[in-house]
Every structure is written in C-alpha cells, then in structure tokens.
Amino acid sequence: MVSRLPNPWAGQPGFWAAVNRFFYPIAGPAAVGIGRPEDPYVAPLDPTCPLCAAPMADHVIERGVGTTATRLHCPPAAV
Structure with a gap:
C-alpha cells in the first residue's frame, strides 16, 4: 500500500x-x-509476583550497587 x-x-x-x-x-x-x-496506568493495590504468584509485600528485593544486578527473593513456598 x-x-x-x-x-x-x-x-x-x-x-x-x-x-x-x-x-x-x-x-x-x-x-x-x-x-x-x-487511560493512564493504574498500579494494582496488591501486586503479585510474576514468578511465584505470592504478594510482592512478602518478597525481599536486594538492590544491586554499581554493576551488581538487582535480585528478587521469593518467600518460601507454603506446603
């Protein structure tokens, strides 16, 4: 065309x-x-982890310094 x-x-x-x-x-x-x-983006009130589906509030985010990568630590899975 x-x-x-x-x-x-x-x-x-x-x-x-x-x-x-x-x-x-x-x-x-x-x-x-x-x-x-x-419409403008509206963040969810209780976001979930894309890896384990647990609430993000239960996670530990280890921020990297300089060239060190940021890491996301998921909580232990409930049995």
Whole structure:
C-alpha cells in the first residue's frame, strides 16, 4: 500500500533524507500508539509476583550497587 500522506523528507538534503524520501511512500509514518486514547496506568493495590504468584509485600528485593544486578527473593513456598 502506497502512502498518500505528504512526504516530510521532500526537499531535505542528505543521503539518509534521500533514502527516507524513497521509502516513505511505501512504509509510511511510524505506527505509534494503539490508535485510540488510552487511560493512564493504574498500579494494582496488591501486586503479585510474576514468578511465584505470592504478594510482592512478602518478597525481599536486594538492590544491586554499581554493576551488581538487582535480585528478587521469593518467600518460601507454603506446603
């Protein structure tokens, strides 16, 4: 499908502008967003762990310093 939108690269100097000028009618503008207004994100009141499904309040988060990774320690599983 060829885009009928005005080409924003028309008249711009440079090699990459020429490449973009060529591909813009074919590819069109970037597809950004979901196509409709979106409500702001609302965090859950009681988030659960994606690994063990226990409440995040029961977990220990060990923050890394410098180049050390941050670690998530899940609580012991109930038997």
